[in-house]
Amino acid sequence: MSWQAVAEKDIRDAIRSYWLWGLTVVLSVFLAVGPILIAADFIQISQPQNGGGVTSDLYAQVMVGILTFFVPAVAIVLAYDSITGERDSGTLKLLLSLPHSRLDVVVGKALGRGAVVAVAILIAFVVAAVAMVPTPIELALGNYLGFALLTVVLGLSFVGIGVGFSAAADTSRRAMVGTVTMFVLFTLIWSRFANGVIRLLSNNTDMGGETLVPLHLFISVLNPTEAYRTLVLSLLSGEPLFARVSLVGGGGLQGQLNRQAYAQAMGGSVPAYLSDPAVAIILALWVVAIPLAGYWVFEETDL
Amino acid sequence: MAAIEVRGATKRFGDVTAVSGLDLTVESGEVYGFLGPNGAGKSTTIDMLLDFVRPTVGTVDVLGRDAREDSVAIRERTGVLPEAFDVYDRLTGRQHVDFAMASKEVDGDPDAILQRVGLSDAADRRAGGYSKGMSQRLALAMALVGEPELLILDEPSAGLDPNGAREMREIVRAENERGATVFFSSHILGQVEAVCDRVGILREGRLVAEDSVEGLREAVGTESTLRLTVEAVEEEALESVRALDGVSRVDVDGTTVSVSCDDDAKTRVLSALEDGGMAVVDFETEEAGLEELFVAYTEEAAETVGETRTEEEAGST
Numbered sequence: 368m369s370w371q372a373v374a375e376k377d378i379r380d381a382i383r384s385y386w387l388w389g390l391t392v393v394l395s396v397f398l399a400v401g402p403i404l405i406a407a408d409f410i411q412i413s414q415p416q417n418g419g420g421v422t423s424d425l426y427a428q429v430m431v432g433i434l435t436f437f438v439p440a441v442a443i444v445l446a447y448d449s450i451t452g453e454r455d456s457g458t459l460k461l462l463l464s465l466p467h468s469r470l471d472v473v474v475g476k477a478l479g480r481g482a483v484v485a486v487a488i489l490i491a492f493v494v495a496a497v498a499m500v501p502t503p504i505e506l507a508l509g510n511y512l513g514f515a516l517l518t519v520v521l522g523l524s525f526v527g528i529g530v531g532f533s534a535a536a537d538t539s540r541r542a543m544v545g546t547v548t549m550f551v552l553f554t555l556i557w558s559r560f561a562n563g564v565i566r567l568l569s570n571n572t573d574m575g576g577e578t579l580v581p582l583h584l585f586i587s588v589l590n591p592t593e594a595y596r597t598l599v600l601s602l603l604s605g606e607p608l609f610a611r612v613s614l615v616g617g618g619g620l621q622g623q624l625n626r627q628a629y630a631q632a633m634g635g636s637v638p639a640y641l642s643d644p645a646v647a648i649i650l651a652l653w654v655v656a657i658p659l660a661g662y663w664v665f666e667e668t669d670l
Numbered sequence: 671m672a673a674i675e676v677r678g679a680t681k682r683f684g685d686v687t688a689v690s691g692l693d694l695t696v697e698s699g700e701v702y703g704f705l706g707p708n709g710a711g712k713s714t715t716i717d718m719l720l721d722f723v724r725p726t727v728g729t730v731d732v733l734g735r736d737a738r739e740d741s742v743a744i745r746e747r748t749g750v751l752p753e754a755f756d757v758y759d760r761l762t763g764r765q766h767v768d769f770a771m772a773s774k775e776v777d778g779d780p781d782a783i784l785q786r787v788g789l790s791d792a793a794d795r796r797a798g799g800y801s802k803g804m805s806q807r808l809a810l811a812m813a814l815v816g817e818p819e820l821l822i823l824d825e826p827s828a829g830l831d832p833n834g835a836r837e838m839r840e841i842v843r844a845e846n847e848r849g850a851t852v853f854f855s856s857h858i859l860g861q862v863e864a865v866c867d868r869v870g871i872l873r874e875g876r877l878v879a880e881d882s883v884e885g886l887r888e889a890v891g892t893e894s895t896l897r898l899t900v901e902a903v904e905e906e907a908l909e910s911v912r913a914l915d916g917v918s919r920v921d922v923d924g925t926t927v928s929v930s931c932d933d934d935a936k937t938r939v940l941s942a943l944e945d946g947g948m949a950v951v952d953f954e955t956e957e958a959g960l961e962e963l964f965v966a967y968t969e970e971a972a973e974t975v976g977e978t979r980t981e982e983e984a985g986s987t
Contacts, residue, residue: 372772383760457756464750465773669723
């Protein structure tokens with residue numbers, strides 16, 4: 368296998384790219400600004416009677432929602448033209464003149480871009496941790512590392528989506544349309560889609576809550592951004608059931624009531640297919656499934 | 671064993687046929703010049719050898735292996751200079767050669783190879799700043815990594831100045847002496863006649879001629895071509911030229927008259943035209959050479975086939 372050579376070349380190429388460093392800086396500032404704002408807020412509110420301390424868990428809770436938009440966006444920007452870019456410019460001919468199979472190219476690209484995104488995210492997390500030092504926020508190290516790791520996996524799943532579309536598309540423009548469609552699907556449309564499916568089933572079949580509720584949650588966690596969010600919540604709260612039902616119900620009091628109803632319908636525990644390991648496997652599948660599907664198309668096409 | 675064996679290969683892109691029933695054999699150890707005008711299907715043929723595109727019909731074997739199934743194994747033993755490629759803008763010349771070495775899993779001195787192609791001074795510069803000719807040299811350096819058994823060079827002289835083209839020929843010769851088979855394409859025959867053992871001429875996706883360079887030279891003879899610009903064409907004067915000894919061919923295109931003739935017949939041609947009332951404004955002589963034959967083959971084929979030159983659109987993809 369020569370995917371190592373492809374990945375190494377890709378990383379070497381990427382670290383000379385202003386894009387990568389620019390996005391790392393943006394990500395770092397973004398992650399570090401969060402703690403500072405929280406700290407300022409916290410000090411303002413609790414200055415008179417300073418009770419208990421605040422840990423980085425609160426920071427993670429605040430940040431997780433926004434990261435489900437931001438990390439996928441960064442990942443697809445860095446990955447969508449990983450292969451089509453070489454195809455458009457003609458470097459792919461140079462690459463495939465060397466003894467690399469097309470699978471080597473897809474695997475090497477996924478690993479190379481994945482490493483780049485992982486490093487960018489990890490740098491940003493280190494910067495954010497350093498930014499917490501002068502604030503009253505206490506670093507809960509274990510949870511913080513878990514949070515960082517899950518964020519990396521989220522990044523990798525969208526690198527996978529980007530590389531997969533880049534392998535399958537014949538121009539960067541098409542790869543971009545494909546990846547942006549996936550991004551919009553997962554960040555804006557999926558929960559409505561899940562609600563719609565459940566409403567349809569609820570209105571047209573005799574399925575009861577004990578079937579529909581777990582089904583609703585399962586459809587929700589098929590979305591990598593939701594899988595990530597619920598895993599982070601589970602990590603922070605230690606309560607998988609709470610973390611799963613947090614995915615549905617909407618905002619406000621009504622949302623809270625919905626979630627309570629969902630928790631009751633689940634009988635107070637999560638089935639195996641909604642457990643943390645199961646959701647983690649679903650998230651990890653996104654890392655490899657779309658690149659493999661993209662490879663399958665790439666292998667059959669004329670360059 | 672043949673280094674390249676193409677049998678009945680046809681490649682269609684939609685309803686455009688780029689290569690049509692091509693049979694081609696390149697023997698181990700020879701230098702084979704693959705000639706044809708732009709759009710004749712040369713690059714499509716090379717793309718099939720490298721599994722960049724797959725033949726619609728037919729079989730393609732390289733180094734005794736199927737070009738599709740064993741493409742990686744073939745490319746492990748083949749050096750390729752592709753056409754219409756680009757270099758990695760942000761990587762230096764040396765990093766490109768390092769990458770080729772890592773890809774072919776060979777150890778070696780990248781600087782020695784870069785020196786061989788004349789890129790020593792630019793080894794540490796980013797390839798994004800290279801000229802077309804330098805990029806061409808860099809790709810050749812990558813192709814030479816690992817002493818390949820077969821070199822496939824697609825338009826290797828493109829972008830090179832005459833000096834660079836000469837160095838390219840020297841490298842081709844040296845690689846052949848080392849034992850490598852060399853297969854390369856060109857649309858300019860002058861660049862290949864000096865190094866080729868055999869040439870094949872491709873026209874509209876078909877091989878229209880294949881011979882040794884000596885064989886082709888004999889077919890050409892010692893004629894040269896006189897190209898005249900005249901004020902007006904007089905048919906009678908042309909007839910008298912055609913009737914002259916040593917004149918084999920007279921073509922007219924607007925006010926340009928091309929006369930293929932023996933060298934010593936040129937003066938007689940000129941006076942025959944003047945006598946017939948055709949004022950010669952300007953004239954030039956073209957060296958006798960394979961170029962003429964090449965042009966004759968490709969143009970004649972175009973006339974006889976009479977098809978539109980649709981391959982031009984598909985051939986270079």
